[in-house]
Amino acid sequence: MANYNRKDFAKLVVLGGIGYTVFACAEDAKKDKTSKEDTAPKMPKLLPENVKLYQKADAEYQELAVRFNKRFQQSPTYIAQCFTTQGVADAVKFARFKNLKVVVKSGGHSFEGFSSTNDGLVVDVSAVKTMEWTPDHSLTVGAGCILKELYDELLPKQRILPSGSCATVGIAGLTLGGGYGFFSRKYGLTCDSLQEITIVDGNGNILHESGNSAILKACKGGGNGNFGIVTRMKFRTYQAPKFFQAFRCKSYKLDTKRAKELLQTWFEYTEKLPKTAFSAFVLNGKTLTILITSYSDDDNDVLAMYNALKAKSDKATIGSKRPLAKALKTFYGVQHPIYFKNACAGLYQNFAEIEGCIDDVISKVISSRGLIYQVNTLGGNINSVAAEKRSVYPHRSYPYLSELQSYWDKPSQEASRLTAFQEVQDYFYQHGIRAHYRNYPDINFKDFETAYYGKYLPELKKIKQQLDPENRIQHPQSI
Numbered sequence: 001m002a003n004y005n006r007k008d009f010a011k012l013v014v015l016g017g018i019g020y021t022v023f024a025c026a027e028d029a030k031k032d033k034t035s036k037e038d039t040a041p042k043m044p045k046l047l048p049e050n051v052k053l054y055q056k057a058d059a060e061y062q063e064l065a066v067r068f069n070k071r072f073q074q075s076p077t078y079i080a081q082c083f084t085t086q087g088v089a090d091a092v093k094f095a096r097f098k099n100l101k102v103v104v105k106s107g108g109h110s111f112e113g114f115s116s117t118n119d120g121l122v123v124d125v126s127a128v129k130t131m132e133w134t135p136d137h138s139l140t141v142g143a144g145c146i147l148k149e150l151y152d153e154l155l156p157k158q159r160i161l162p163s164g165s166c167a168t169v170g171i172a173g174l175t176l177g178g179g180y181g182f183f184s185r186k187y188g189l190t191c192d193s194l195q196e197i198t199i200v201d202g203n204g205n206i207l208h209e210s211g212n213s214a215i216l217k218a219c220k221g222g223g224n225g226n227f228g229i230v231t232r233m234k235f236r237t238y239q240a241p242k243f244f245q246a247f248r249c250k251s252y253k254l255d256t257k258r259a260k261e262l263l264q265t266w267f268e269y270t271e272k273l274p275k276t277a278f279s280a281f282v283l284n285g286k287t288l289t290i291l292i293t294s295y296s297d298d299d300n301d302v303l304a305m306y307n308a309l310k311a312k313s314d315k316a317t318i319g320s321k322r323p324l325a326k327a328l329k330t331f332y333g334v335q336h337p338i339y340f341k342n343a344c345a346g347l348y349q350n351f352a353e354i355e356g357c358i359d360d361v362i363s364k365v366i367s368s369r370g371l372i373y374q375v376n377t378l379g380g381n382i383n384s385v386a387a388e389k390r391s392v393y394p395h396r397s398y399p400y401l402s403e404l405q406s407y408w409d410k411p412s413q414e415a416s417r418l419t420a421f422q423e424v425q426d427y428f429y430q431h432g433i434r435a436h437y438r439n440y441p442d443i444n445f446k447d448f449e450t451a452y453y454g455k456y457l458p459e460l461k462k463i464k465q466q467l468d469p470e471n472r473i474q475h476p477q478s479i
Contacts, residue, residue: 041093041096041097041099042093042097043093043094043097044089044090044093044094044097044204045090046087046090046091046094047087047090049083049084049087050082050083050084050086050087050090051080051081051082051083051084051087051088051090051091052080052081052083053078053079053080053081053091053094054078054079054080054081055077055078055079056075060079060081061079064079064081064122064124065079065116065122066108066337067105067108067109067110067113067115067116067337068107068108068109068168068337068338069109069110069111069113069337069338069339069340070337070338070339071113071339071340071341071414072112072113072116074113074116074117074118075118076103076116076117076118076119076120076121076122077100077119077120077121078094078098078100078120078121078122079121079122079124080094080121080122080123080124081124081126081127082123082124082125082127082128082231083127083128084128084231085128085198085200085206085231085232086206088123088125088128088200088229088231089200089204089205089206090204091121091123092123092200092201092202092203092204092229092472092473093203093204094121095120095121095123095472096203096204096470096472098121100119100120100121101117101119101120101121101471101472101473101474102120102121102122102123102202102229102472102473102474103115103116103117103120103121103122103123103225103473103474103475104122104123104125104224104225104229104473105122105123105124105125105126106125106126106143106144106170106171106172106173106224107126107146107168107169107170107171107172107173107174108126108170109166109168109169109170109173110173110224110441111341111342111343111440111441111442112343112441112442112443112476112477114224114225114441114475114476114477114478115173115225115475117475123229125142125143125144125172125229125231126144126170127144128142128143128144128231128232129141129142129144129145129149130142130232131145131153133157137159137236137237138195138234138235138236138237139153139154139159139161139234139235139237140196140232140233140234140235141171141232141233141235142231142232143170143171143172143229143230143231143232143233144170144172145170145171145172146167146168146169146170146171147163147164147165147166147167147168147169147170147171147174148167148168148332150163150171151325151328154237154240155240155324155325155328156325158239158240159237159238159239159240160183160187160237160238160239160240160241160324161183161190161193161235161237161238162179162180162181162182162183162184162186162187162188162189162190162192162193162238163175163179163181163190164179164180164181164190165181165182165328165331165332165333166331166332166333167329167332167333167335168335171190171233172224172230172233173224173439174190174439175190175191175194175219175220175233176191176219176220176221176222176223176224176230177191177221177223177224177437177438177439178190178191178220178221178393178395178437178438178439179191179439180376180378180382180401181278182244182278182293182295182331183238183295184278184378184380184381184382185273185275185276185277185278185377185378185379185380185381185382186275186276186380186381187238187381188381188382188384188387189220189221189382189387189391189393191219191220191221191391191393192220192384192387192390192391193235193236193237193238194216194219194220194233194234194235195210195234195235195236196208196209196210196216196232196233196234197209197210197215197216197219197230197232197233197234198230198231198232198233199215199219199228199229199230199231199467200228200229200231201227201228201467201468202227202228202467202468202469202470202471202472202473203468203470203472207228210234214459214463215228215463215466215467217390217391217392218392218459218460218463220390220391220392220393221391221392221393221394221438221453221456222392222453222456222460222463222479223438223452223453223478223479225473225474225475225478226460226464226468226473226478226479227460227463227464227466227467227468227473227479228467228468228473229473240324241276241295241296241324242295242324243295243321243322243323243324243327244293244294244295244321244322244323244324244327244328245293245294245295245299245318245319245320245321245322245327246291246292246293246319246327246330247291247292247293247294247302247306247316247317247318247319248289248290248291248292248316248317248319249289249290249306249309249310249312249313249315249316250287250288250289250290250313250314250315250316251287251288251312251313251314251315252286252287252288252314253286253287254283254286254287254288254366255286255366256359256362256363256366259283259288259362259366260358260359260362261312262281262288262290262309262312262313263281263283263351263358263362263375264351265308265309265312266279266281266290266309266375267350267351267400268351269301269304269305269308269309270305270377270399270400271350271399272301272304272305273292273301273302273305273377274294274296274298274299274301274302275380275381276294276295276296276298277292277293277294277296277299277301277302277377278291278292278293278376278377279291279292279293279305279376279377280374280375280376280377281374281375282372282373282374283362283365283366283372283373283374284371284372285365285366285368285369285370285371285372286366288313290309290313292305292306295324306318338407339407339408339409339410339411339413339414340405340406340407340408341405341406341417341418341421342403342404342405342406342440343403343404343421343425343436343440343441343442343445344401344402344403344404344436344437344440344441344442345373345402345403345404345424345425345428345433346402346428346433346434346435346436347378347395347398347400347401347402347435347436347437348375348398348399348400348401348402348433349397349398349399349400350399350400353433354428354431354433356431357427357428357430357431360427361373361424361427361428364420364423364424364427365424368417368420369417370406370407370408370413370417371404371405371406371417371420371421371424372404372405372406372407373402373403373404373405373424374402374403374404374405375400375401375402376400376401376402376403377399377400378398378399378400378401379399379400382396383396383397383399384396392453392456392459392460394435394452394453394454394455394456395435395437395454398435401437403440404421404424404425406418406420406421422444425442425444429446434447434450434451435451435454436448436451436452437452438452438453441477443476443477445477448477449477449479452477453479457479460479461479464479
């Protein structure tokens, strides 16, 4: 059972094994009403329909503390499980009252564990899962919705959102950092479809932002956990395609020379892909998988790329044209906690930008267990001047996004995997690769703020000062 100080709480109510919920706070019997005390943080009412507060002794705490990345097992002082926007506001006010820092958790997929902490308060919005449609096919969702829940709502209505494919990723964190997926080359980043937000600032104030709001703009690529807690998001949705098709080329027992030649060919043909296509180059040790997806009958350039790569690969397959709902589940990925490190390995204009270091990168990948180097296509309507004016995502001109991944089964394997991982990152850094995607963070990035936010960093710092002047909401790489 958690212990609470009488100065913090007037009474606690036990709700049948759910934990403790605070209803009111005690006032000191003879409090001097000075101006300082009037402006001091006050204990909020924490009503059970809005928020429930847990500490380490509570069973619910142990369940809520679990994150997707098993590499991070952190122990916050409190976890506030929020069910409403008011609950989030009250949780932030409680953190001010206790002088605690705040971190935010929705899907819990932060690559570097930024959705938890070893002290302070975690504001957990994973239970905020409301979904509301409007007649114009816009969809307002709670910040706790994960992608498979979103697709279960969208696809039966023949609608889509240009978001990712990993089933348990939260829509909030994905969108706030930019967000991309199979449909982004046609419809833009996930954040480009964001129309309105409800956000709680660092003082616990509830704000509703839309239109030309500077705060809304800052939430389109400005990252999660920086200056506020988004609780509701309204999105424009799009007509879903009638089918989805995947093309795959695989090569085995690769050496550095052959892998590099395949990568060059991949870069050459991805420049010609239509906006309805996506491709990924995935080098997993000595095995290469090249994925091409399409949802258009006009696929001449897709077939040209497939045939060119087929001629250089060991195996090639063309999948059937499947209904979108079934096809997407193929890419849902692992849905339980695992040990891993993933991070951005740079955004590129073309193969020439990495040609000087790619031999070292490939050699390290093919000689290291569990290491994966992946390059994904961006471009298309992501590189939209109009969309850039309404967002702070700074990397639209880059048509390629790369990532480095490493996976292991036992904690004893971690050190060697991280060493190999860092060696590859160092190759890219030494070669001048500096731009990185905020949703794929690496705690070891130098000058991470510029790497993530580029020219928009001063604008975001102004929003931070406006919404969270006490720096209440923070994590190791927050603004």
